Amino acid sequence: MEERRSFYDRLNKFQAPQAWVEFAREIKNSRIGPTWLVDDPSLSRSLRDGGEIFVNTGSEYWENYRSMGAASYEEAVVFRFLHEIGHIVLGHTGATHLQVDSKGISEEFERKTRETSLVDSLKDSYEKQAWDYVKNIKDNEPEKFGCLLESFKVWQHARTQ
Numbered sequence: 001m002e003e004r005r006s007f008y009d010r011l012n013k014f015q016a017p018q019a020w021v022e023f024a025r026e027i028k029n030s031r032i033g034p035t036w037l038v039d040d041p042s043l044s045r046s047l048r049d050g051g052e053i054f055v056n057t058g059s060e061y062w063e064n065y066r067s068m069g070a071a072s073y074e075e076a077v078v079f080r081f082l083h084e085i086g087h088i089v090l091g092h093t094g095a096t097h098l099q100v101d102s103k104g105i106s107e108e109f110e111r112k113t114r115e116t117s118l119v120d121s122l123k124d125s126y127e128k129q130a131w132d133y134v135k136n137i138k139d140n141e142p143e144k145f146g147c148l149l150e151s152f153k154v155w156q157h158a159r160t161q
Contacts, residue, residue, distance in 0.1 A: 003100075003102040004101065004102075006102045007042075007100060007101065007102050007103065007104050008049070008054065010042075011036070011038050011040045011043055011054070012038065012039050012040040013036040013037065013039075013040065014036065014038075014039070014155075015034065015035075015036065016035035016036060016037055016053075016055070016081070017148075017151035017152060017154065018151065019147050019148055019150075019151035020035055020081060020148060020151065020152075021033065023144065023147075023148060024053075024085060027085070027088075030088055030089060031051040032051045032053065032085065032088055033051055033052065033053075034052055034053075035052075035055065035081070036053065036055065037055050037057050037152075037155065038054050038055060038056055038057060042104050043056055043104070043105070044056065044058070045105070045110075045113065046080040046081070046083065047084065047098070048087060048088060048094065049094075049100070053081065053084045053085070053088075055077060055084065056077075056080060057156075059073045062076035062077075063076075064076075064118050065079055065080075067117075067118055067119050068118055068131055069134075069135060069138060074149055074152055074153050074156065075149060077152055078149050078152055079134050079138075081148065082133065082134040082137055082138075082148070083130045083131060083133070083134050084130075085133070086129065086130035086131070086132075086133025086134060087126065087130045090126070090129050090130065090133065092126045092129075092130065
């Protein structure tokens, strides 16, 4: 755990927007937090460790999220956040083959992940359930989704000024 912690502590990370914190806080019986927005090439994905969430804000692959319904880079980042929340809400314990040490995520895990498209990842029932959670929020709670999206846009704008 200490090795993982040293990796997480070295990441170029920022506190998530307050709307994201409040969204997570509203979820009953969950211990979510803190939530970080990560702009660091050593974290090529979003992940959770316990209740702590690390959301990759990289824009390199955002268009892959079109297949999941994201209309923009900003929506893709919100999708990443909600996807990790979905795993927590659904009680998923995490990928047992995900190895994180002081150097970062194992190369083997990253290689396997890069070789699997988002659409193919839906063959894993846990991944499908987490993506269904995202779709449910976007389709059935548009005000909440819009608030999360707008708060990320404000955060992003403030960082680039």
